[in-house]
Amino acid sequence: MRVVVIGGGFGGLATAARLAKLGHRVTLLERSDRLGGALSTRAQDGFTWDAGPTTTLLPAVVRDLFRKTGRPLERELELVPVDPVREHRFADGSTLSLAGASRSRQVAAFDALGAGLGEAWASYVEARGDDWELLRRDYLERPWDPALAPRALTARLTGRETLHRTLRRAFGDERLRLVAATPFLLDGHDPRDVPSWAGVVSYLEQRFGAWTAAGGLAALGVALTGRLATRGVEVLTATPALDVVVREGRAVAVATPSGEVDADAVVCAVDPRRLPALAPSVRATVPTVPPAVCHVGLEGDAPDLPAQVVLHGGDRVKEPLLVVRPGGTAPDGAHAWTVLGRGRLAEDPLVALARRGIDVRQRLVTRLDLSPRDLVADWGGSPLGVLWQGRSTVTRRLGPRTPVPGVYAAGAHATPGAGLPYVGLSAALVAQAIGPAG
Structure with a gap:
């Protein structure tokens, strides 16, 4: 089966590599003259900076991607822990260093802010661990089907509880609420619109820590670009996708300025608003504004x-x-x-x-x-994906399937959301939905 992947960011690269390993003939279209999207660098006057993210959670997602598409990650680049995950400096002059992959060090750091705060934090994170176990199997690691998923999961995903409300109940100290909300504030979300279960990020930070690649996360984009070459993926840069071509109710090609690229299946790994065939399906969502x-x-x-x-x-x-x-x-x-x-x-x-x-x-x-x-x-959309607008955002996001037969969705704008771990999982969900070549 010939699959056309639209978008050369992390989601598109990961999806293309997985599908090629499954035996599909894959073509990747990228509007710019380079691959990597936010996994790239910017340079000026002898200095270079990571253009996008500098750390990631859940390194197992990246390791699984490389292991299932060829050589193990360790043969391509080195992942190194980042500790602390971040340092918080508050308006009252106090400071907290948030350790990664350590419950005891986190408890000690919060206790230094005030007696009993460490245990309050530990209790909050432990509850998020319960959410993680509920989400992991039937939402993050395989496509969510409300008809088949456990009732507890569906109730959690569609519940009214917000992160803001949960944090108000959990912590009397504003500083702890800020620490827990920071990953969402940095990405431009209002905790009043973020579902409570999304707070599992605090559990992931404590359980697995934060990681980066030696030399910066742009190295991950370079390694994945090499993986596409190894897997025989056809890469067309400077080739914007204008729309998905639908005939007789099914996607059959992708329109580009130089003509149509035939496809048995299409994967949208960019903002779906850029494709007229998908735009009506995401009209109720709003992209997150970068900082x-x-x-x-x-x-x-x-x-x-x-x-x-x-x-x-x-x-x-x-x-x-x-x-x-x-x-x-x-x-x-x-x-x-x-x-x-x-x-x-x-x-x-x-x-x-x-x-x-x-x-x-x-x-x-x-x-x-x-x-x-x-x-x-520069990126042709926001790498931060869809803005949280309450519980409805879960069902309004596309992916892995879309309302257009033969079209799938991966990347920051798709299920399960933005951030390298979730984007990597979105690629795995699409690969499951499409399956091995016949």
């Missing part, structure tokens, strides 16, 4: 920071959420940092950073500012 990004190159000594520092303003201080991510490559004696901003950015991000105690303005060599609009234009 404002400021890549900077610094000379001389720079503050020694962990892989991610989150600077909170708090509920009463309506300041934007700022994130500092040291990393990337730099000339000798220099450093590469990325500053992300969420909320109303009424001033230069480096000025805002200085007001919060991290002043690097005198060490600035170069900077590259990218607005949310710039990022969407």
